[in-house]
Amino acid sequence: MSMAVTHFNYIAVIVLMMIGLYVLFATGNLIKRMVGLALFQTSTALFYISLGKVSGGTAAITIYADSPEGRALAATLDPAYVDQFGINGVVYSNPLPHVLILTAIVVGVATLSVGLSIVVRIREAYGTVETDEIEAVARVEAAQSGPARSEAGA
């Protein structure tokens, strides 16, 4: 049961990811799908950040150990801990996952924009954003067989 405490963050983040994945696949509405996708992507970001957190650490912006902030931070921690894991007297959290997630968030919004622009065009072409209605329209159009070939040109 102590695993639930020491790994709580990871379990919670996985629950969030699964909610996002569920929303993505359990609906036929294209816009709600994009919402689910955004949820799924953001939760993956939270996973990385949980990996990088260091107990008692602070944001990865260099501060001096004998400045007011540095001293306030050191006061809350065990000196042996600071000696072992700190850098110049201050304990920081891992900056690498932050960098990766900055990238991932931006990639997420880029995907969201392109996806929504496609949804808008689908709405204009098919008149709906529900997948079953789109399939129905497509079936109707396929049944109306035109000439065997037709003139090309957009």
Next chain:
Amino acid sequence: MNDIALQASFALNVALLLMLVIVGIAIARSRSLLASILLLGIYSLVSAAWLVVMDAADVAFTEAVVGAGISTVVLLGAILLVRAGPVRHDWRMTIPPALLVLGVGGLLIYAVTGLPEFGDPASPANAHVGRSYLIETPKEIGVPNVVTAVLSSYRGFDTLGETVVVFAAGIGVALMLGFGPRSALSPPPVATGDHHVVLRVTAKLLIPLIMLYAFYVQFHGDLGAGGGFQAGVILAVAPILHALVFGLRETIEAIPVHAVRSVAALGVLLFAGVGLVCILNGGDFLDYDYLFPPSVEAMIPPGLMGDPDHAHHWGQHFGIFFIELGVLFTVSATMVTIFYGFAGRAADEQEAAS
């Protein structure tokens, strides 16, 4: 680690995560698209708060601006254009995803038991390369914000890729939404802005302040939280606000569509150009130590910024400065392009309706 402060921080972390789960469930159950989108905005905002608790200042900033800001704008624009009604709920559709999710989730939770403890400073993730960045940045880069140093210098190539992703999204949206009579390229003949005096006056006051704040975030990115991406999105908010209050036509007259697209391309060219200049001066791609040839470095007055050790880092400082500028151009221009894409089609729908 039995200290009160650490326990409080952990409790806050748990509370925020539980809030996120509740909001997530609410999104899943919601039948209204508008509600889902606004709940997603709340999710982003609470995530940003959680990120601050996790010491991820830059990421929190980006999540708040990009997640709660631009994503919500784009989603609202989409439901305006799509004019969808309530989401239909078919219980048969929920069974396969539920099974999939339980299966994948179960696998993940099993896998997670193999991970080190949360907050462990000695875990491989925190003890290896991550720690080296914290140690080496003051010596090699000389910039206080280690995240900016890693983003712009150590992993600058990733950031170039990220900038290109943003640029590609702009092109993608322009390909989908940007042409023909129903687009921002031929804006509506009549200005369709809001005529409310309060809005117009407030917007006129706010827009320059927003731009100023964007530049502040841009140029202080290496000292505190901030940087090109956050600044780019904030800068894009100014034209968006302008278009919402004064009408799309006025904004397009001020900032034409082709100009915006060119600025986006110029941003990427600036970033790649910095890399190429480094090659021409004898180094590798994006090796800022070679940004200035020795003759130029000699021209920089030694005590310029007080710290004598700065002399070693001029290449890094200016390299980061220029590439962040490139990122600013591309991100702001792309966000405006995306807005033009969605707004251009909406404006035309209003025309057709009236």
Next chain:
Amino acid sequence: MILFEAIYVAPPALTAQAPILVIAGPLIGACAAVLSPGARTAWMISVLTAAFTLWMSVAVAGEVARAGVIDYALGGFAQPMGIALRIDALGATMALLIASVGLLGALYSGHALVSEVKPEKHTLFQSGYLLCLAGFIGLVLTGDAFNAFVFLEVSSIGTYALVGVGEARDKRALPAAFNYLIFGTVGATFYVLGIGFLYAATGTLNMADMAMRLATLGDNTAAQAGLAFVVAGLGIKAAMFPLHGWLPGAYAGAPSLVSVFLAATATKAAIYLIIRFVLDVFPEGEFGAIFLRWILAPLAATAVIVCSVQAIFAKEVRRILAFSSVAQVGFIMLGVSLATAAGVSAGVYYLIAHALLKGALFMAVGAFAVSVRARTVDDFAGIACEAPWSAAAFGVGAASLAGVPMTMGFLAKWTLISAALEAGAVWIAVTLAIGSLLTLIYVWRMLEAIFFRMPAAGAERAREAPVGVLVPLFILAGLSLLFGVTSTLPASMADASAAALTGAAP
């Protein structure tokens, strides 16, 4: 790679920078295309950039042939602090393949776009095309796992929009593009999740460093989960069965050039990453062996049989080719799952063969589409009378797909089956044989309609495609024939790649 030893295609200073120029070139070209005034200029920029990229990729391949592995430290920082490009024989082979198809596609786009994409969109289309090219090449050359994700997304976002642009010809391109976006993004996110687990277990993102550290870890649940999610995510991108649902719609709806590019490069780049992770990064051991034998191989075999059957029953030509692609990916993965040097070499050789022949097939379909809009096999009946040259190229590609002797496809199937028998996996050899027979059936369906039937009574008459379209088409189809006869170049590249991955000569 004997052929490259003696060729110095570029001055040494340029060759030293070739690894990055081959990625930066298309990026800069894409920006230039956006800034260009007209569609014609954009096309010329596209062709020049693609030619430059091909030149640089040949320089890179030559350097790899000489030095074995190229390590290019970006930003001047030593690994694993900075990101490094790490190019071995497999990476150089993939880059060369992608750059070649990129140039041929760029040439092809001059005329082929006209009938399938609205004219106002041509400039942005060329820009998107070059971005995809840059993304794929960056993907196969990088030595950093997260950097691979970034370039994967660079190429993918461009591809989603480019597929959607096909709505001018076929409205179904739009839901297909959306589907592709959803699947692709879920795949990329799974990949990121997998990398997160691997990072948690090793503390590094550099693939070579990761390999070293994973070898010392032994049985680690996090690392195994990481590998599983990485392969699952990339499997979606590579259209491995059963994650291939997005592919038929996307190939059918996209403009022909985009289908060419997708079939020849997109899935192949994802397969490259899977090979890299499964055979290179992840250490040899019980988990790896179980994974290959009991998960990868059966799924690949199912793909070969099931998707070939789906191709037999599909009605539209583009969909037949799409299902065929998924089945052929199964062939490639069967070779890779053998994990022997001969198996991997056969797999890589098949990859090259399939990229060339599928590219030629989709180019030929696009050449037909310049003058008429045809979808089903019946629509294509008798088109050989009206467009003989395009039909001949289609015939060559189809022959290679079916494995007719004297084509590269025949040699590919032959080496694959012999590698399987050599490794003692008889059931794989049997599956390959059955798959080849099924391939013959649907290839014959298409060839029979095109060559041996008369056009329908009221059908629009097709015309031969212009020379600008025929030249790249013939070059691509001709390569399948050329390598079927003198296969030294691709065979030596495949062997070198296998040697680099498995550490043994095939």
